[in-house]
Amino acid sequence: MQAFSYVSARTLSEAADILAREGDQAKCLSGGTDLIVFLREGRRSAKVVVDVKGIPELNQLSYSPKEGLTIGAAVPLHRIYDDAQVNEHYPGLIDAATLIGGIAIQGRATLGGNVCTASPAGDSIPILIAYETTCIVASRSVTKAIPLEKFFVGPGRTALQPGELLVALKLPPPTPNSGAAYLRFTPRNEMDIAVASAGVVVVLDEDKMRFVGARIALGAVAPTPLFVPEAGAALAGQPVSDEAIEAAAQAAQAAARPITDMRGSAEQRKHLSYVMTKRALLKAIERARGGA
Amino acid sequence: MSNKVPVTATINDEEKSFLCEPRQSLLEVLRDVLNLTGAKEGCNNGNCGACAVIMNGVLVNSCLVLGVEANGATITTIEGITPKEGLHPLQQKFLEDAALQCGICTPGFIVAAKALLDKNPSPTEHEVRYWLAGNLCRCTGYDKIVRAVLDAAAIMRAEKQTA
Numbered sequence A: 001m002q003a004f005s006y007v008s009a010r011t012l013s014e015a016a017d018i019l020a021r022e023g024d025q026a027k028c029l030s031g032g033t034d035l036i037v038f039l040r041e042g043r044r045s046a047k048v049v050v051d052v053k054g055i056p057e058l059n060q061l062s063y064s065p066k067e068g069l070t071i072g073a074a075v076p077l078h079r080i081y082d083d084a085q086v087n088e089h090y091p092g093l094i095d096a097a098t099l100i101g102g103i104a105i106q107g108r109a110t111l112g113g114n115v116c117t118a119s120p121a122g123d124s125i126p127i128l129i130a131y132e133t134t135c136i137v138a139s140r141s142v143t144k145a146i147p148l149e150k151f152f153v154g155p156g157r158t159a160l161q162p163g164e165l166l167v168a169l170k171l172p173p174p175t176p177n178s179g180a181a182y183l184r185f186t187p188r189n190e191m192d193i194a195v196a197s198a199g200v201v202v203v204l205d206e207d208k209m210r211f212v213g214a215r216i217a218l219g220a221v222a223p224t225p226l227f228v229p230e231a232g233a234a235l236a237g238q239p240v241s242d243e244a245i246e247a248a249a250q251a252a253q254a255a256a257r258p259i260t261d262m263r264g265s266a267e268q269r270k271h272l273s274y275v276m277t278k279r280a281l282l283k284a285i286e287r288a289r290g291g292a
Numbered sequence B: 001m002s003n004k005v006p007v008t009a010t011i012n013d014e015e016k017s018f019l020c021e022p023r024q025s026l027l028e029v030l031r032d033v034l035n036l037t038g039a040k041e042g043c044n045n046g047n048c049g050a051c052a053v054i055m056n057g058v059l060v061n062s063c064l065v066l067g068v069e070a071n072g073a074t075i076t077t078i079e080g081i082t083p084k085e086g087l088h089p090l091q092q093k094f095l096e097d098a099a100l101q102c103g104i105c106t107p108g109f110i111v112a113a114k115a116l117l118d119k120n121p122s123p124t125e126h127e128v129r130y131w132l133a134g135n136l137c138r139c140t141g142y143d144k145i146v147r148a149v150l151d152a153a154a155i156m157r158a159e160k161q162t163a
């Protein structure tokens, strides 16, 4: 592997100073399950690797009914799926966190890293978009909030500017009568990359017979994770019915702009956008109605 | 210009200090600096689990950890799971149940299984298979491995009851 120096940052300002000074030759290290592979393969270069796991703001994991969920960018997946509050209030996030890699990957990998790698197939991203996640970004001089669906500008490219790092992801508190689910299609159950995936959050009315609204996002079917507002709009105000679900799944399929690669053809991915959306919606509705 | 940095970690219950370059993985440090060659390099990219170790109570692939990240950490390798005398029940059952052929994947499987049984002493077969999905074996097939883990778990539960 190429030579670099290593700093374990203890504060946000220490990390931000190094990023400001070294520009793109400084790389943040969270769980390293992408970065170490990228550096070893020469797909990224670094003069200095800044370990951000020791920064308190990046390690917080807190939930309150008023504020919702705050997940520090460096919190590993195993902490997320072992957390009782996340299990209770954000089951769709558990779907994604337990799918990424295997147990040893989940011991290190973070949502912050998954989001910053910005793979179109990043498994946490569609469901985080559906949950209306905001990215808290900081540099030496500013802190700002970016809606996650605006965070991706191309395959592997984010809206982060030189000198900026991701501090945390903020999810609003779940709306009453809501449900969520993330599903991906892979040839193998574990340790594989999505051919196509869907993350959905539905909000039902009090009787749980009608959709109040929904947010739907797709993975691996466009150059970036894809938010499909029109698929959610197809459900708003509609009765919970096969027709409404069909219309939303059709809208998702119409929005998908996939490519053909070794994992699947564009045609298959188009079709999967429809199937994954439909199945994720059924699961989310079941959860909104009190099922597991 | 040597940019080696000093690192201190508790490895298999012993405090160790060593020098390493930031670009060296924990796997390289264990094998080449500390002479702990139990952890194996299969893929060097996180896919096979042959390099698994337990770091601060969490199962990780040491090929995807930098040696410098081990500073201040507590690490258990396959060498630390092996008792002073005899074998760990997992090791014993892997032998008795013929859960290995070439053996290169075995340290990783045993470390991963140990981490599972530390957390869940009575896993179902499904839980064992799910937990071990990050470990690849090219020769034995997984049935014997899963059976060995379930058998070892039963022995460990029985030992605990009589202890």
Ligand SMILES: Cc1cc2nc3c(=O)[nH]c(=O)nc-3n(C[C@H](O)[C@H](O)[C@H](O)COP(=O)(O)OP(=O)(O)OC[C@H]3O[C@@H](n4cnc5c(N)ncnc54)[C@H](O)[C@@H]3O)c2cc1C
Binding pocket: A027, A028, A029, A030, A031, A032, A033, A034, A035, A036, A037, A052, A073, A074, A099, A100, A101, A102, A105, A108, A109, A110, A111, A112, A113, A114, A115, A116, A117, A121, A122, A123, A124, A160, A164, A165, A166, A167, A191, A192, A193, B045, B046, B047
């Ligand atoms: C065997 C294996 C299986 C995998 N399976 C899956 C899978 O099923 N699904 C999936 O989506 N991914 C998978 N991955 C990819 C990877 O594990 C995930 O993307 C993971 O979430 C990355 O998190 P990390 O903390 O390890 O990131 P790191 O490797 O630490 O960082 C990833 C990138 O983000 C940057 N970065 C990290 N933190 C910050 C920050 N705070 N601010 C700014 N930039 C930052 C880094 O510089 C780097 O470029 C797999 C990887 C491996 C090796």
Ligand code: FES
Binding pocket: B040, B041, B042, B043, B044, B045, B046, B047, B048, B049, B050, B051, B052, B061, B062, B063, B064
């Ligand atoms: S050598 Fe580390 S996972 Fe294969």
Ligand code: FES
Binding pocket: B099, B100, B101, B102, B103, B104, B105, B106, B136, B137, B138, B139, B140
């Ligand atoms: S025994 Fe040979 S790889 Fe598992």
